[in-house]
Amino acid sequence: GTDFAPIIEKRVIPRLERRFGPRFSLARATNSLLGDRVTVAGLLPGRDILAAAKAAGLADIWLVPGEAVNDGGYFLDDMTLEELSSQLAPARVVAERELGQALLELAL
Numbered sequence: 001g002t003d004f005a006p007i008i009e010k011r012v013i014p015r016l017e018r019r020f021g022p023r024f025s026l027a028r029a030t031n032s033l034l035g036d037r038v039t040v041a042g043l044l045p046g047r048d049i050l051a052a053a054k055a056a057g058l059a060d061i062w063l064v065p066g067e068a069v070n071d072g073g074y075f076l077d078d079m080t081l082e083e084l085s086s087q088l089a090p091a092r093v094v095a096e097r098e099l100g101q102a103l104l105e106l107a108l
Helices: 005-020 046-056 081-088 099-107
Strands: 061-065 092-096
Touching: 046 081, 061 081, 081 092
Parallel strands: 061 092
Antiparallel strands: none
16 A cells, blocks of 8 residues: 555665665555555555556565455455466565565564
């Protein structure tokens, strides 16, 4: 979602780049299913994540908010995490429920 994006851009990416080099960028996904006023990651459809990733360009790894994927591996729009992964191959797609915390820990 877009709510957490400013925090990632201002606090997390600079730390990651200091530690690992300038290889990180953020792809913002807008919610086309529920509207752009819905800005939480847990309600992002898979197709919007896919569109944002494709618009951002090539990557080795895509970190996807795990909150957007249910326990069965489906996004709100019935796209599966497996389908998203195949669309973004050869990049690896990782869905992490505690995405923010995982990024902060990586940056420390």
